[in-house]
Amino acid sequence: MTGSVFLVGAGPGDPDLITLKAVNALKIADVVLVDDLVNPEILNHCPQARIVYVGKRGGCKSTPQDFINRMLVSMAEKGLKVVRLKGGDPFLFGRGGEEMLALQTAGIHYEVISGVTSGIAVPASLGIPVTHRALTHGVTFVTGHTQDGEQPNWSALVDSQTTLVIYMGIKHLPEIVKSLLDAGMSHEMSTIAIQHGTLKTERHVKAPLSMLPMAVRKENLGSPAIIVIGEVVRLANGERLLAALNIAA
Amino acid sequence: MTGSVFLVGAGPGDPDLITLKAVNALKIADVVLVDDLVNPEILNHCPQARIVYVGKRGGCKSTPQDFINRMLVSMAEKGLKVVRLKGGDPFLFGRGGEEMLALQTAGIHYEVISGVTSGIAVPASLGIPVTHRALTHGVTFVTGHTQDGEQPNWSALVDSQTTLVIYMGIKHLPEIVKSLLDAGMSHEMSTIAIQHGTLKTERHVKAPLSMLPMAVRKENLGSPAIIVIGEVVRLANGERLLAALNIAA
Numbered sequence: 001m002t003g004s005v006f007l008v009g010a011g012p013g014d015p016d017l018i019t020l021k022a023v024n025a026l027k028i029a030d031v032v033l034v035d036d037l038v039n040p041e042i043l044n045h046c047p048q049a050r051i052v053y054v055g056k057r058g059g060c061k062s063t064p065q066d067f068i069n070r071m072l073v074s075m076a077e078k079g080l081k082v083v084r085l086k087g088g089d090p091f092l093f094g095r096g097g098e099e100m101l102a103l104q105t106a107g108i109h110y111e112v113i114s115g116v117t118s119g120i121a122v123p124a125s126l127g128i129p130v131t132h133r134a135l136t137h138g139v140t141f142v143t144g145h146t147q148d149g150e151q152p153n154w155s156a157l158v159d160s161q162t163t164l165v166i167y168m169g170i171k172h173l174p175e176i177v178k179s180l181l182d183a184g185m186s187h188e189m190s191t192i193a194i195q196h197g198t199l200k201t202e203r204h205v206k207a208p209l210s211m212l213p214m215a216v217r218k219e220n221l222g223s224p225a226i227i228v229i230g231e232v233v234r235l236a237n238g239e240r241l242l243a244a245l246n247i248a249a
Numbered sequence: 250m251t252g253s254v255f256l257v258g259a260g261p262g263d264p265d266l267i268t269l270k271a272v273n274a275l276k277i278a279d280v281v282l283v284d285d286l287v288n289p290e291i292l293n294h295c296p297q298a299r300i301v302y303v304g305k306r307g308g309c310k311s312t313p314q315d316f317i318n319r320m321l322v323s324m325a326e327k328g329l330k331v332v333r334l335k336g337g338d339p340f341l342f343g344r345g346g347e348e349m350l351a352l353q354t355a356g357i358h359y360e361v362i363s364g365v366t367s368g369i370a371v372p373a374s375l376g377i378p379v380t381h382r383a384l385t386h387g388v389t390f391v392t393g394h395t396q397d398g399e400q401p402n403w404s405a406l407v408d409s410q411t412t413l414v415i416y417m418g419i420k421h422l423p424e425i426v427k428s429l430l431d432a433g434m435s436h437e438m439s440t441i442a443i444q445h446g447t448l449k450t451e452r453h454v455k456a457p458l459s460m461l462p463m464a465v466r467k468e469n470l471g472s473p474a475i476i477v478i479g480e481v482v483r484l485a486n487g488e489r490l491l492a493a494l495n496i497a498a
Contacts, residue, residue: 021265097378114370121363129346138391152386159405
């Protein structure tokens with residue numbers, strides 16, 4: 001008898017932004033493999049389960065992905081019900097895709113339980129909709145930190161005129177901003193960096209694009225953070241009424 | 250005494266993909282304003298509330314946005330606790346931003362409760378992660394249907410090499426595909442259109458880019474649907490093991 005693996009999104013931080021389906025999976029779990037980015041309060045839903053921490057925060061020591069994949073497979077093969085709990089959504093920069101492929105290859109039954117992604121919910125918590133039809137036709141989610149060191153095509157992203165939401169972008173922020181400026185984005189473009197979004201410990205820095213790296217350094221804003229670049233940032237708390245008038249006009 | 254408005258995401262369809270926070274808001278609501286795209290089962294969380302349907306499905310008759318904004322304000326001014334329940338997430342093509350601005354302008358207390366967006370969860374339900382680090386640096390969400398008739402910069406989006414997720418794209422699919430081909434995207438690029446994703450009534454059509462419009466017409470696939478264009482679509486059920494081998498190689 002083999003078990004199952006649930007690849008579960010824990011949401012952006014606020015423990016109430018988890019889905020009913022995720023809670024149901026946690027309640028029946030024998031073991032839960034947890035990332036650093038998951039709010040510990042969420043584990044109150046699974047007092048019966050063994051908890052295994054497999055932190056993966058950018059730059060720090062973490063459990064290698066291959067090792068996590070093998071753990072998921074071997075636990076399921078022992079007949080256990082395993083929850084792999086990840087911050088945000090498991091399939092948006094969560095490496096859930098890699099874990100799914102490992103489970104498929106091993107013939108393990110699995111289910112993906114999508115979560116609320118930080119890239120939408122964190123700006124929303126400050127009154128920023130990542131899309132607004134008067135300001136943009138869409139939104140792009142990218143990572144600022146890739147293992148191979150490759151960069152997104154920043155020039156094309158500037159031309160796309162979509163809102164840019166950058167995950168794990170603090171470390172390489174100066175290079176990212178330079179690339180965007182080189183690609184012709186305005187020095188004055190509205191930007192915001194938000195640490196610990198949707199939590200009481202939330203802190204953020206709002207600045208015109210060219211000033212953002214300095215502002216982030218000055219405020220000592222660290223990871224995990226979400227960076228939003230685009231006209232919609234004008235709607236953030238504080239400038240919102242003015243922005244409303246500008247849009248209406 | 251004024252009331253409050255909760256701008257709430259109902260998730261992609263599966264009634265268990267709603268958040269605890271959304272359920273809590275529904276439980277205390279006096280009145281709930283609901284879109285067509287919301288699964289009626291979700292209203293089981295608020296038997297005490299008055300339900301007002303304000304459908305907005307693309308192309309069909311619907312309640313004008315200004316009228317909805319005014320309803321939200323006037324109900325809150327009467328002291329009611331109002332939930333504005335939207336399919337997916339309220340701030341990703343949900344016009345939640347417009348409703349928020351109307352509430353700010355009127356001085357109404359409001360809260361945004363983010364939801365699981367269809368653009369991530371619907372592909373995930375078929376085993377498609379919208380990002381996979383071996384295949385793309387990111388994902389872009391756009392609408393195929395804009396009120397002003399303007400189009401996204403498809404050429405820049407092709408150059409960005411991000412996965413493209415198109416909301417409300419069925420109606421204009423032939424034009425969208427032509428724009429992507431004209432911009433140099435491969436005729437063979439993997440694509441999928443998914444109707445009623447995460448529900449039992451789910452249907453989908455998978456095809457190379459240039460064949461997608463014909464395939465969608467042949468299968469009579471209609472709205473609401475999510476269209477995904479990108480290498481990650483190769484991971485969909487059926488081709489997944491082969492895809493896994495290709496990635497590993």
